[in-house]
Amino acid sequence: MRLLAALAFVALPFPVLAQSDRYELGRRLHDFEVAWDERAGDPAAKKRAVPLVRQAVDQYFQLDLPAVARLANEARHALESADPTPAAVRWADALQVLPKSRMVDATTADLAVTVKPFYKSGTAAPRAPVLRARIGNGKAVEVPLDTLPATVKVPIKDVPGTPSADFKLTTEILSEGKVLTTRVERLAERVAAVKKAAKAVPTPPETIEQATLVHLASLLDELSRGNALEVDYPASRLVFGGERLAQVKEPYYIPSRPGEFWLAIPTGKSFSVIRVRIPPKLDPAKPVPIIFALHGLGGSENIYFDGYGNGLVPKLATDRGWLVVGTRVSGPLGGGPAPDVPAILDALAKRYPIDRKRVFLIGHSTGAAQVTALAQQNPGRFAAAAALGGGGRVSKPDALKGVPFFIGCGKHDFALASAKALHRALEEAKAAVSFREYEDAEHMLIVREAAADAFKFFDGVKP
Known part of the structure; x- marks a missing residue:
């Protein structure tokens, strides 16, 4: 999954944003843009989304980055449907998936992956939520999300592929979110x-x-x-x-x-x-x-x-x-x-x-x-x-x-x-x-x- 580098809004010289926050915002904006492309010929869908995008710009000027992320998700759903977004989906949208590192040595057995809210969803968690995660074509593991943050160790050492390779970390939490992680042979050396x-x-x-x-x-x-x-x-x-x-x-x-x-x-x-x-x-x-x-x-x-x-x-x-x-x-x-x-x-x-x-x-x-x-x-x-x-x-x-x-x-x-x-x-x-x-x-x-x-x-x- 290719991701946006950063927000593209004009703004005053604010303090430098954390790279992880820029990444999270970029991931959500990428998903929004994909949805926008898919509905390029649907004026009604665009009209539903544009007011939310304008609100996102306003929140960016106020440095309320979680609100910008929430509005980007809402704008994507507005493009996809005029119906209200289900509560379970809103809850999942608010989560972020954080690998401990995006580059590890090939001898590393497991990659620790943490799930926590990036912003408040305003809705209760669905019943018995579960995170399923896997790296490349490796073994999938699951962890309950009854309490957040939650951390799972995802096997990486035995993932099929060359010792030095780029792998995709795929996670499923009701809906799907994707990031990348990298395994490198003899990393430190x-x-x-x-x-x-x-x-x-x-x-x-x-x-x-x-x-x-x-x-x-x-x-x-x-x-x-x-x-x-x-x-x-x-x-x-x-x-x-x-x-x-x-x-x-x-x-x-x-x-x-x-x-x-x-x-x-x-x-x-x-x-x-x-x-x-x-x-x-x-x-x-x-x-x-x-x-x-x-x-x-x-x-x-x-x-x-x-x-x-x-x-x-x-x-x-x-x-x-x-x-x-x-x-x-x-x-x-x-x-x-x-x-x-x-x-x-x-x-x-x-x-x-x-x-x-x-x-x-x-x-x-x-x-x-x-x-x-x-x-x-x-x-x-x-x-x-x-x-x-x-x-x-x-x-x-x-x-x-x-x-x-x-x-x-x-x-x-x-x-x-x-x-x-x-x-x-x-x-x-x-x-x-x-x-x-x-x-x-x-x-x-x-x-x-x-x-x-x-x-x-x-x-x-x-x-």
């Missing part, structure tokens, strides 16, 4: 070796491989200490990747190695963290377009891949054979300055056949404002831009005359006024701009609703 190699990297790192090794070592350190991160990382693959980077002398990230990678790109005195998907069968003689995706406050490089319409933007890019890059914004809740997209582009262009005349930007919420700023700060670098669920200040109108803009915003989005203001400013600047308001969309739904239109807009831009 291998992570220690990756961390040792990362310490030998010069400061600042000089290559993509060096910077990425440092980044992977940090991720693996967090996972090996049992910390819950914002998304389900394929930890065994990251261990292998770190080991490879510790050994290679030549460039490792090259056109003949397609796939999805968590990279760190040297940019000045530090490095920029990205998540990138490289399409298969790249021909060095045939440059392809690239799109940079900028997240909103509370997001990260993962949200376009694991959220925002269940990874719709990367899918649309992959369908076209484009590279897609999810960037990370620094600062509290990702509220810092825009990432150094030109520097990231220049570094990637040295490795991959990128069409410099077909470089696109797409941003959501504060990411929309950063897209607007990047286009003005770097005239001639970008072929077109899309601002979704947000706007941005136009201070250099002449710089935008050659950058076609697509602006999309929901009718119920609190950022609608900002989007309309950007539209007016671009028209006054004599820039090519297309604006669309989406009837049933709210702030966190706009990427799902508008992404396909944004890509069609990009398709029509002539180099």
Whole structure:
């Protein structure tokens, strides 16, 4: 099950949210988005759900994260049916499943899994509730949930599969919830070796491989200490990747190695963290377009891949054979300055056949404002831009005359006024701009609703 990275709401610079809370919110928002997709042609279902989504945004501003999770579940049920949600289902929805660690050594016999409420369901527990849990194709175990929290030890050592592998932890509590756990052979030894190699990297790192090794070592350190991160990382693959980077002398990230990678790109005195998907069968003689995706406050490089319409933007890019890059914004809740997209582009262009005349930007919420700023700060670098669920200040109108803009915003989005203001400013600047308001969309739904239109807009831009 792929999960959202974080809430995608615009907010004030709140204290950093706990990763486990972000994960729980993301899991529920993912389930909601899947339900929204399944009812894309049902206006009545959307109208039932949108008011609940608006309430969720309001609660997020008040930092009532349990309420946001509850409303996300209620919105999902509103999409599925106009009938009231059964009390037993509401009770199960409120529970969270917490593995003690998401990465364990292959010699570990059992994984402790705890079930407890994430928020108050407002309803009594059903009669004789039971948790059933299993890892991969291993043995299923059960534990009664008469008293919460409850903990069960789930066998992992003898789960069929290679010693180093990623497994799914499946739990059933009336309805089903799923998370991932990872088993890694010789975990402590291998992570220690990756961390040792990362310490030998010069400061600042000089290559993509060096910077990425440092980044992977940090991720693996967090996972090996049992910390819950914002998304389900394929930890065994990251261990292998770190080991490879510790050994290679030549460039490792090259056109003949397609796939999805968590990279760190040297940019000045530090490095920029990205998540990138490289399409298969790249021909060095045939440059392809690239799109940079900028997240909103509370997001990260993962949200376009694991959220925002269940990874719709990367899918649309992959369908076209484009590279897609999810960037990370620094600062509290990702509220810092825009990432150094030109520097990231220049570094990637040295490795991959990128069409410099077909470089696109797409941003959501504060990411929309950063897209607007990047286009003005770097005239001639970008072929077109899309601002979704947000706007941005136009201070250099002449710089935008050659950058076609697509602006999309929901009718119920609190950022609608900002989007309309950007539209007016671009028209006054004599820039090519297309604006669309989406009837049933709210702030966190706009990427799902508008992404396909944004890509069609990009398709029509002539180099």
